[in-house]
Amino acid sequence: GxxxxxxxxxxxVQEGEDFTTYCNSSTTLSNIQWYKQRPGGHPVFLIxxxxxxxxxxxxxxxxxxxxAKKNSSLHITATQTTDVGTYFCxxxxxxxxxxxxxxGTRLTVIP
Amino acid sequence: xxxxxxxxxWVICKSGxxxxxxxxxxxxxxxxxxxxxxxxxxxxxxMATSNEGSKxxxxxxVEKDKFLINHASLTLSTLTVTSAHPEDSSxxxxxxxxxxxxxxxxxxxGTRLTVT
Numbered sequence: 518g519x520x521x522x523x524x525x526x527x528x529x530v531q532e533g534e535d536f537t538t539y540c541n542s543s544t545t546l547s548n549i550q551w552y553k554q555r556p557g558g559h560p561v562f563l564i565x566x567x568x569x570x571x572x573x574x575x576x577x578x579x580x581x582x583x584x585a586k587k588n589s590s591l592h593i594t595a596t597q598t599t600d601v602g603t604y605f606c607x608x609x610x611x612x613x614x615x616x617x618x619x620x621g622t623r624l625t626v627i628p
Numbered sequence: 629x630x631x632x633x634x635x636x637x638w639v640i641c642k643s644g645x646x647x648x649x650x651x652x653x654x655x656x657x658x659x660x661x662x663x664x665x666x667x668x669x670x671x672x673x674x675m676a677t678s679n680e681g682s683k684x685x686x687x688x689x690v691e692k693d694k695f696l697i698n699h700a701s702l703t704l705s706t707l708t709v710t711s712a713h714p715e716d717s718s719x720x721x722x723x724x725x726x727x728x729x730x731x732x733x734x735x736x737x738g739t740r741l742t743v744t
Binding site (some may be wrong): 552558559560561562563596605615616617618619620621 | 662664669670671672673674677685687721727730733734735736737738
């Protein structure tokens with residue numbers, strides 16, 4: 518079955534440091550989405566990437582979709598305490614309706 | 629906009645009983661709703677996809693007779709955990725996809741089920 522892995526599983530950073538999480542799929546994805554889940558909360562949609570090699574930015578967040586459409590990354594520049602949470606990638610294959618979530622990366626930002 | 633509610637937010641039940649969880653899209657119509665289950669500090673696992681007016685599509689390993697899903701209208705889907713056991717204790721989250729948007733999903737706040 519389809520597997521979507523993320524590394525690292527946990528990351529502790531000092532406030533102001535950068536942070537990157539990587540997402541790898543066992544199969545080629547038609548698109549990939551990123552979500553953020555705060556502790557005790559529910560996932561909130563951040564962005565979707567569709568094209569091979571696509572790069573999108575949202576303020577301090579940079580999202581990339583790999584050329585082979587099997588991996589993706591999320592990079593946060595100069596982390597803030599508000600960035601705390603678990604970041605999930607979620608991929609979709611072909612014309613499938615459903616998303617398969619990655620294993621998540623839990624980010625802790627130390628003030 | 630794009631608010632999804634779930635009810636109840638938490639529930640405790642005894643083994644052998646059934647529990648119904650509701651998922652509603654409050655300000656949009658959702659042709660597709662998804663049900664996920666999340667164990668503590670773990671990822672979301674898709675259980676099933678439901679389309680309004682048709683039978684739900686269950687993921688491999690999910691018992692459809694145990695987790696009954698009904699998507700009776702464009703704003704409501706229900707998940708019923710039948711004959712619940714302690715191993716069914718988990719965080720159940722639904723998401724809904726708006727009719728006019730083909731990729732974004734909005735998640736409900738989740739329901740924490742504890743089976744004693």
